[in-house]
Amino acid sequence: MPYSKLYIFNGAEVVTGPYVPTERPITLTDGTTLDVVDVMGFDSTLTHCAKDDDPESQDSLIVSSWQRWFDATWRYPPT
Numbered sequence: 001m002p003y004s005k006l007y008i009f010n011g012a013e014v015v016t017g018p019y020v021p022t023e024r025p026i027t028l029t030d031g032t033t034l035d036v037v038d039v040m041g042f043d044s045t046l047t048h049c050a051k052d053d054d055p056e057s058q059d060s061l062i063v064s065s066w067q068r069w070f071d072a073t074w075r076y077p078p079t
Contacts, residue, residue, distance in 0.1 A: 005041055006066060012051045014066045017044035 007015040019039035027033050049059040 002039065005044055005046075006070070008063075008067055008070055011067055012063065014049045014063045015046050016066065017046040019044055 002019055004016055004018045009015075019041055020043065021037050021039055022043075023035055023037050024040075025033050026036055026038075049062040051060040051063045054060060055064075
C-alpha cells in the first residue's frame with residue numbers, strides 16, 4: 001500500500017501528502033459488501049516546498065532530499 005503521494009516539478013518544487021488508511025465498506029458486483037482498508041488519495045492534505053536562493057534553507061533541503069529519494073528509487077527498480 002502506498003504511504004504518500006509525491007509530485008516533483010522541474011527539480012525545484014515538491015508537493016507531497018500522506019495517504020491516511022481508512023476503513024470503509026465496498027460493494028462487489030455480486031452484491032457482497034466488504035469492509036476494507038483503503039487509502040483515499042484525494043483526501044490527502046498536501047504541502048508545498050520550493051527551492052530558493054539558499055541551498056541550505058528548509059524548503060531547498062526538502063526538495064533536494066525528495067529528488068535524491070526519487071532518483072535512487074528509480075535507479076534500482078525491483079526485479
